[in-house]
Amino acid sequence: MLQSPYITYPIDLDSGGNWVAEIIIEGNSATFGTSSLQFVAKDTGGASATASVSLTTRKITLDDTESRIGSTVKVNGVGFPATNVLSPNSFRVNLTYGSNNLKSVTPDTDGEFEVTFLVPTAALIPSTNTVTAKTVGTTSTVTVDHSVPAASTSVAPAAGPSGTTVTVTGTNFRAFRTITDVTIGVLTILGSSETTDADGGFTITGVLPVLPPGVKVVSSTVGGVKSFSSFNVLEPDVPPTPTPAPTPTPAPSISPSIGLATLISDENLVRVWHFDPSDQDTPPSFAWALHDPRPIFALANTVTRLTTGKFYWMSVKENRTVTLNGKERVLFAGWNPVSW
Incomplete structure (x- = not known):
């Protein structure tokens, strides 16, 4: 039978036999362990009636069921004992994360609460942990799981030859911890001492050491927490072998106006002489032949062909590097011996 202060007696009936009473549902092992209650009302004349009420299921939810250690998570609770100024009991709810105590909270007049907590730094990476809400003074608990993600490592670019500049990025480690090592293969790219940032992340840029090709x-x-990724070491870039320009095939003989066109066009050529030892006793030239590019000598020129393998004396006005008969020649101001 309900007693004060959970109900106030007497309860008077009106002229129609109707009555209204306010009841406080007591928080105890019986009410915590059921989903509904049945009320029985009896009057002094022996008449009775029943009614039932469903109890809200106690539940907690997280706004983020997976987040790194040190992150802020919001927890909402519903269906807990309500704060009621008429009730003799004031219930509090203790929150724990695994074996770590978080905080204590008092549900509002609707039996609800909303509070935030930090994921304990003692949590393992990675791990799944139970968040428990226990009503103080009872054995009543409700739970929900929260996961701490694994630490991750990424590298950019994902492939390249030795000597490539690479950037390694880490996330979800513990905040403000010394980075022990960052290696590719068996070689480190970690220079001076580095630490993770407030979010447990880091970025390291270094040069890929000399490593054999492969992943x-x-x-x-x-x-103490390790994370892994991969990098594909490629063969070093080898510049293509240049294709040499084909060597011009010398003509057996060529007209001086064509063979010496470069020297003639810039007015650098003065004169060409050729001596033929086999003809040195023959008058009137006695083996000497001449080519002068000036028009006045057009009829007097006797060097009419420049022949491969023959020897010529060439006089130029200025130093010049020029290609003659497919070969690069360096000529100096004055006379130059030239084997055609």
Whole structure:
């Protein structure tokens, strides 16, 4: 039978036999362990009636069921004992994360609460942990799981030859911890001492050491927690072998106006002489032949062909590097011996 202060007696009936009473549902093992209650009302004349009420299921939810250690998570609770100024009991709810105590909260007049907590730094990486809400003074608990993600390592670019500049990025490690090592294959790219930031992340840029081609493990270690990725070491870039320009095939003989066109066009050529030893006793030239590019000598020129393998004396006005008969020649101001 309900007693004060959970109900106030007497309860008077009106002229129609109707009555209204306010009841406080007592928080105890019986009410915590059921989903509904049945009320029985009896009057002094022996008449009775029944009614039932469903109890809200106690439940807690998280706004983020997976987040790194040190992150802020909001927890909402519903269906807990309500705060009621008429009730003799004031219930509090203790929150724990695994074996870590978080905080204590008092539900509002609707039996609800909303509170935030920090994911304990003692949580393992990775791990799944139970958030428990226990009503103080009872054995009543409700739970929900929260996961701490694994630490991760990524590298950019994902492939390249030795000597490539690479950037290794780590996330979800513990905040403000010394980075023990960052390796590609068996070689480190970690220079001076580095630490993770407030979010448990880091970015390291270094030069890929000399490693044999193939896929290598990229490893990051922070506070005893390891994370892995991979990098494909490629063969070094080899510049293509240039294709040499074909060597012009010398003509057996060529007209001086064509063979010496470069020297003639810039007015650098003065004169060409050729001596033929086999003809040195023959008058009137006695083996000497001449080519002068000036028009006045057009009829007097006797060097009418420049023949491969023959020897010529060429006089120029200025130093000049020029291609003659497919070969690069360096000529100096004055007379130059030239084998055609």
